[in-house]
Amino acid sequence: MGSVFLPHLNTGWHVDQAILSEDDRLVVIRFGREEEPDCMIIDEILFSISEKVKNFAAIYLCNLDKVPDFNQMYELDQDRSEPYTIMFFFRNKHMMCDFGTGNNNKLNFMIYDKQELIDIIETIYRGAKKGKGLVVSPKDYSTLRRGG
Structure with a gap:
């Protein structure tokens, strides 16, 4: 179980501190519900x-039900349709990252390939180091079908 080993942010204060x-x-934060x-x-x-x-990214987990502080600010899963949201x-x-999905604020679609996720994190990190607020994802996800 991955969620047992990654650090959990249990309050809004912990999220801010991270x-x-x-x-x-x-800083990579997965907002969602472990279950x-x-x-x-x-x-x-x-x-x-x-x-x-x-060496270039710290990954944290945050449960939306335990820490609702950011749900409205970041428009996190208002209708429970997103299985999770990853923010950077x-x-x-x-x-921000342009995945081609029309939503640059967050990653909220399934990625099953480990290397693909590493590439995304590394791309955002490199852009951040250069002072960019918006980077373009290494892959265009606009062709994703919602709901599989």
């Missing part, structure tokens, strides 16, 4: 890549 604490690494199947899958993938990306922050700044 975002503020990193000066040179990308949902797709969330379990992405947690497993995040855990499996955490060692590979640890660098030096206390929300990083």
